[in-house]
Amino acid sequence: MEIILHPIGTIHTPFKKGDAMPVQSVEGRDIEGYIELLPEYVDGLNDLDGFSHIILIFHLHLNEKVKMQTRPFMDNVYRGIFATRSPSRPNHLGLSIVRLDRVEGNRVYIRDMDMIDGTPLLDIKPYVKVIREEDEIKQGWFEPYKNRKHKTWHEASKDKA
Amino acid sequence: MEIILHPIGTIHTPFKKGDAMPVQSVEGRDIEGYIELLPEYVDGLNDLDGFSHIILIFHLHLNEKVKMQTRPFMDNVYRGIFATRSPSRPNHLGLSIVRLDRVEGNRVYIRDMDMIDGTPLLDIKPYVKVIREEDEIKQGWFEPYKNRKHKTWHEASKDKA
Numbered sequence: 001m002e003i004i005l006h007p008i009g010t011i012h013t014p015f016k017k018g019d020a021m022p023v024q025s026v027e028g029r030d031i032e033g034y035i036e037l038l039p040e041y042v043d044g045l046n047d048l049d050g051f052s053h054i055i056l057i058f059h060l061h062l063n064e065k066v067k068m069q070t071r072p073f074m075d076n077v078y079r080g081i082f083a084t085r086s087p088s089r090p091n092h093l094g095l096s097i098v099r100l101d102r103v104e105g106n107r108v109y110i111r112d113m114d115m116i117d118g119t120p121l122l123d124i125k126p127y128v129k130v131i132r133e134e135d136e137i138k139q140g141w142f143e144p145y146k147n148r149k150h151k152t153w154h155e156a157s158k159d160k161a
Numbered sequence: 162m163e164i165i166l167h168p169i170g171t172i173h174t175p176f177k178k179g180d181a182m183p184v185q186s187v188e189g190r191d192i193e194g195y196i197e198l199l200p201e202y203v204d205g206l207n208d209l210d211g212f213s214h215i216i217l218i219f220h221l222h223l224n225e226k227v228k229m230q231t232r233p234f235m236d237n238v239y240r241g242i243f244a245t246r247s248p249s250r251p252n253h254l255g256l257s258i259v260r261l262d263r264v265e266g267n268r269v270y271i272r273d274m275d276m277i278d279g280t281p282l283l284d285i286k287p288y289v290k291v292i293r294e295e296d297e298i299k300q301g302w303f304e305p306y307k308n309r310k311h312k313t314w315h316e317a318s319k320d321k322a
Contacts (some may be wrong), residue, residue: 001281005164005252008196041251043229046241052245053292057218057254059164061309068204080207082285090202091166093218093284095256097291103183123254124243124288129212129302129307130258132287139289140211146290 007120009037009106011058013113028114034099035108035121036110042106045124049103053127059120060087060094074145083140094119097127168281170198170267172219176275189275193262196269196282203267204262206285210264214288215271219255220281221248235306255280258288 004131013033035056037045048054049088070086081089094115108124131137139146174194196217198206209215230239231247242250255276262270269285293296300307 001168003168003283005166005168005254005279007162008251022201041229041243044242044250045244046230047244047302048241050261050299050304051244052297052299055256057256069200069207070169080209081205082202083206083212083287085206085286089284090169090205091283093166095216095218095284095286097298101264118162122164123250124254124257125246125256126244126301127298128293129298130261135260136213138211138213140287141208142289143199143211 005059005122007038007059007122008041008124009121011035011056011113011115011117011121013115013117013119015113015116017116028112030111031113032111032112033108033117034110035124037106037108037121039097039106045103045106045108048108048124048126049100051100051126053097054100054108055125055127056094056096056098056110056115056121057123058094058096059122060089060092061118061120062116063087064094065113066090072141075141077141079141093122131138136154166220168199168220168254168283169202169285170196170282172196172274172276172278172282173218174276174278174280176274176277178277182245188196189273191272192274193270193272194274194278195271196270196285198267198282204312206264206267206269207308209269209285209287210261212281212287214258215261215269216284216286216288217255217257217259217271217276217282218284218286219257219276221250221253221255222279223277224248225252227251231304236237238302242301254283 067088098110
């Protein structure tokens with residue numbers, strides 16, 4: 001079965017190449033960017049500005065490889081692809097939760113960017129809290145890395161060299 | 162530009178029809194289901210079981226409409242589609258954060274289901290905390306509804322009748 005998608009717009013960020021890009025949006029803290037939405041979808045942005053955080057689903061368009069095991073940038077062990085955010089995943093879908101600054105016409109100004117300039121955007125969703133406060137959050141292999149400082153893909157690659 | 166995706170598996174839930182389905186995964190609290198992954202992707206599940214929560218991206222395959230304004234099920238006001246989780250969105254991508262019970266072969270047992278049985282799965286991602294504790298989360302039009310009780314689509318539709 002084939003599912004055919006069309007970009008609804010483009011994500012603009014300061015990252016022209018993957019090298020300088022943060023590995024996670026928490027590491028892209030405060031880095032500003034914007035969405036340029038196709039004109040036919042502008043009315044769909046109504047009410048979005050009430051939300052402090054939004055979820056972007058985008059196409060990891062520079063990556064054509066599909067691997068089942070990958071070594072995450074901050075880690076030295078091969079992990080199952082679905083336990084990582086690696087772009088070498090089936091369908092090459094990317095997801096980031098970013099902070100919303102403001103909506104102006106067909107532009108959505110956001111911060112906490114961790115994707116490359118020109119990334120095709122597939123969807124925008126409002127972020128609502130779904131995890132209950134009484135629920136423990138376990139983050140598997142990622143746990144030791146959760147408080148690490150800002151690191152770009154380039155820096156992380158050097159660490160492993 | 163066309164982006165062609167292929168399902169990586171199928172999501173199985175107790176909901177055979179949309180009517181009985183919870184509107185959000187918090188409202189599907191504890192409802193159990195499972196992912197049946199295609200065999201070629203099973204190795205990609207390694208390390209996933211360390212995570213308590215996972216993010217599913219799926220195809221809202223029963224919906225072909227695309228609207229820019231929609232009236233959310235718990236609300237009586239038309240909202241921009243991107244400020245809602247309505248299935249009538251461009252690209253018909255669905256997203257849910259669910260709790261992971263266990264992985265057995267090509268089956269991933271999960272709970273907090275809010276999607277219909279047979280939904281084509283497009284991606285699995287680990288849930289990691291990305292929102293800082295000092296950041297205020299504003300949930301726009303959804304704010305008054307965030308503590309409401311379990312409600313199915315059917316019940317919510319009746320409320321509006």
